[in-house]
Amino acid sequence: MARIITSTEIQEWDKYYRINILNKLSGFKSASLIGTLGKEERTNLAIFNSVMHIGASPYYLGFILRPTTVDRHTYINIKETNHYTINHVTSTIYQQAHQTSAKYIDEVSEFDACKLTPSYIDGFKAPFVEESVVKLGLEFVEEQLIRCNQTRLIIGKVTKIILPENSIESNGDIRLDHLDSTIVNGLDTYYKAYFLEKLEFARP
Amino acid sequence: MARIITSTEIQEWDKYYRINILNKLSGFKSASLIGTLGKEERTNLAIFNSVMHIGASPYYLGFILRPTTVDRHTYINIKETNHYTINHVTSTIYQQAHQTSAKYIDEVSEFDACKLTPSYIDGFKAPFVEESVVKLGLEFVEEQLIRCNQTRLIIGKVTKIILPENSIESNGDIRLDHLDSTIVNGLDTYYKAYFLEKLEFARP
Numbered sequence: 001m002a003r004i005i006t007s008t009e010i011q012e013w014d015k016y017y018r019i020n021i022l023n024k025l026s027g028f029k030s031a032s033l034i035g036t037l038g039k040e041e042r043t044n045l046a047i048f049n050s051v052m053h054i055g056a057s058p059y060y061l062g063f064i065l066r067p068t069t070v071d072r073h074t075y076i077n078i079k080e081t082n083h084y085t086i087n088h089v090t091s092t093i094y095q096q097a098h099q100t101s102a103k104y105i106d107e108v109s110e111f112d113a114c115k116l117t118p119s120y121i122d123g124f125k126a127p128f129v130e131e132s133v134v135k136l137g138l139e140f141v142e143e144q145l146i147r148c149n150q151t152r153l154i155i156g157k158v159t160k161i162i163l164p165e166n167s168i169e170s171n172g173d174i175r176l177d178h179l180d181s182t183i184v185n186g187l188d189t190y191y192k193a194y195f196l197e198k199l200e201f202a203r204p
Numbered sequence: 205m206a207r208i209i210t211s212t213e214i215q216e217w218d219k220y221y222r223i224n225i226l227n228k229l230s231g232f233k234s235a236s237l238i239g240t241l242g243k244e245e246r247t248n249l250a251i252f253n254s255v256m257h258i259g260a261s262p263y264y265l266g267f268i269l270r271p272t273t274v275d276r277h278t279y280i281n282i283k284e285t286n287h288y289t290i291n292h293v294t295s296t297i298y299q300q301a302h303q304t305s306a307k308y309i310d311e312v313s314e315f316d317a318c319k320l321t322p323s324y325i326d327g328f329k330a331p332f333v334e335e336s337v338v339k340l341g342l343e344f345v346e347e348q349l350i351r352c353n354q355t356r357l358i359i360g361k362v363t364k365i366i367l368p369e370n371s372i373e374s375n376g377d378i379r380l381d382h383l384d385s386t387i388v389n390g391l392d393t394y395y396k397a398y399f400l401e402k403l404e405f406a407r408p
Binding site for chain 2: 004013015019026032054055060062091101102103141146148164165173174181188189190198200
């Protein structure tokens with residue numbers, strides 16, 4: 001039997017119950033670590049589940065940033081340095097990646113606290129996560145303030161892609177399950193991907 | 205060995221190769237069918253891989269709409285009726301769901317062409333997908349035109365949630381793998397989710 005839940009019932013739910021179920025009903029998401037550089041070259045790392053594709057030419061990605069009613073170092077650092085990295089979370093580091101969501105004091109780098117290794121490529125002003133397999137380097141392009149709840153869509157242009165040799169097939173296919181990218185549902189539940197099928201371009 | 209790819213190399217890639225790999229590198233996404241009603245109550249259904257969580261109070265979801273340089277019925281219908289549905293794609297209908305991406309002529313409903321069943325709940329001006337297990341009914345709230353490439357972020361408020369009885373645990377947990385929601389990578393490759401672990405709220 002199906003259950004129908006209305007807005008009225010949703011609004012009556014306890015806050016944490018509501019956040020939990022509604023984040024999960026939004027669907028499966030990719031798990032990504034965003035790396036930035038702050039004051040005094042201090043590294044910052046935070047997990048996000050909202051990385052989205054915006055366009056392929058140029059290659060733009062977006063992510064959702066919660067309201068800036070508290071300091072959000074990822075945002076402050078991106079606006080300051082113009083650079084950030086998006087690193088796929090693998091099944092060997094998802095616990096450490098999740099731990100970056102803890103509220104550390106300003107002086108602590110999540111890289112140190114969560115035992116992940118910052119790595120750099122020449123001239124790029126943000127740290128990549130050494131343990132990640134697919135790593136993207138971005139330059140900030142645009143932000144949109146969402147009027148209904150003051151969240152922000154942050155958009156960047158990917159200028160560096162780092163991934164293992166021979167992981168791209170001749171037609172541009174790439175198997176993220178073979179590269180061990182993980183999936184998150186809601187804010188706390190991690191999954192791996194199990195391949196079903198690659199379908200052909202659809203025609204009537 | 206790692207391979208580093210730069211913007212210059214990305215821009216030199218063949219268009220279809222580039223679209224394929226860059227959509228896949230954006231990460232795993234949820235697969236959703238968006239249902240709307242058009243002129244003369246004609247039903248419309250289209251697959252999207254960009255549904256995102258915007259906020260839990262009220263419950264807002266967003267999705268990315270490609271530039272409106274051609275007629276996009278989903279967009280036209282949402283602006284006209286103010287209502288739409290987001291239906292999780294399951295492993296029993298992902299082939300039919302993918303087929304909705306074919307360019308059918310205006311007079312053909314993707315429900316008919318792809319053998320999916322429209323269903324309605326009283327007063328809601330958009331069709332749900334009967335075969336889907338998790339179904340959300342939304343009212344249009346806001347759109348943001350993304351300046352860098354003329355795509356749009358479309359945001360709606362969820363006013364109806366339809367899901368099986370007893371699928372929500374007492375703490376608000378829900379196991380989307382048990383509800384058979386699928387994952388898509390890029391525009392053509394479908395996956396199921398394999399549960400790894402639910403982690404605790406992270407503290408320093």
